[in-house]
Amino acid sequence: MYEEINEQLIQVRSAMSKKRKWEKQLADYETELVVVENEISRLEEQLIAEKKDVQKLERIGITNLIQTLFGSKHEKLRQEKQEAIAVQLQLEEAEKTKDEISYSINELHHKLQGVVAADKDYEFLLSAKEQIIKEKDAAFGNRLFELNDHEGDIGAYITELNEAIEAGYDVEHALNNAMGSLESAEGWGTFDMFGGGMTSSMVKHDHIDKATDHIHHAQTRMRSFQKELLDVDEVTDLQIDISGMLKFADFFFDGLIVDWMVQGRIQDSLQQARDQHAGVVSIIRKLETSLTEKEIELSAIQTDKIALIEQL
Structure with missing residues (x-):
């Protein structure tokens, strides 16, 4: 029962x-x-x-x-x-x-x-x-109740951490795609500066178009990541704040789209994407460390529960 x-x-x-x-x-x-x-x-x-x-x-x-x-x-x-x-x-x-x-x-x-x-x-x-x-048995029941309560809380938190980590991986993947497109645009832009002509300019612009889609996707995934972190941040001391990251696409759409012919704008946008990527990876590592700690804690609770039941 x-x-x-x-x-x-x-x-x-x-x-x-x-x-x-x-x-x-x-x-x-x-x-x-x-x-x-x-x-x-x-x-x-x-x-x-x-x-x-x-x-x-x-x-x-x-x-x-x-x-x-x-x-x-x-x-x-x-x-x-x-x-x-x-x-x-x-x-x-x-x-x-x-x-x-x-x-x-x-x-x-x-x-x-x-x-x-x-x-x-x-x-x-x-x-x-x-x-x-x-x-x-009141004593047994109360102790078992406490252990189950704790087990349920830790289990729910582990679920939250896993969901936040998966959301972080989605952002990381989208930013990798954006960086790839911007790196290609940068390379073709350099070629264009040394007389690559209309073809290199068109290819560069095509890569910027792709980067635009990837940046939008990254921003969407970043928003989902931020929502997952709302609950995680409340019950941990990680103190994660990505509000600044949510403004990342503003830099891209405010500047590069208009001045896509300016090589410096491509390089600035690429650096922004790299900075965002590094920030996301750092957060994911913190979450993974917290996940490992919570899994160890959950295992200890489950061991205590089994020992309690075996004593009867």
Whole structure:
């Protein structure tokens, strides 16, 4: 009877742990959604203004004629078009992010439906177990209850660590892909500087396009990683904060997309990607160390439980 109800309690405590985790992630996603929606509104307004600037320069007028004669109009028009393109790309990136966050919110609502009764189920099982303990060997029951409680908590935390580590591996993989594309772009860019011509320029741009996709994917995975770390960070002293990492793509989309012809921009973006990769790997190593410690702790608890049962 003890084993049966203990198993049920472990399962319910796991469901309670998931419920807390998903509620925390949901609240964080909802906060992010508001920020992204505000950013989309700002970018939409900015894009309208940038397009007006382009249209103004394209009109025929005295000022434009003078600028054309002195050769300043075409440079100004090119700059304004670049700025409009940059805002357009940032807006598209923000809209993608909004769609992904909205999808994650809906997914969490669905998951929470499956654990909505976890707290009530736990209270019911706890009450039933207390009754059994009163009727049987109270000392044995209480000790076994403590061990099972601890085992359930450690087991749930190990699950959280494994999920966080897997999320970290996803980010690491995406950043590896981004670095590969940026390294290729850097190589073709160097060739382009020494007279590679249109072909090398096109190949370089193709690698930057691929890097753009990989950076977006890395940012999406980074967001998932951050959500997994919310629960892990609460019950450990690792003190992990990756809020700065979540802004990584901003650097990429603010600068490189417009100035992709500038070799220094490619190198800066590559260094940013390498820094992010090093940071993620460092966090994963901390999580793996914590996982090993918790697995040893869990093994000790299980050994104590077996010894307690064998004594009877």
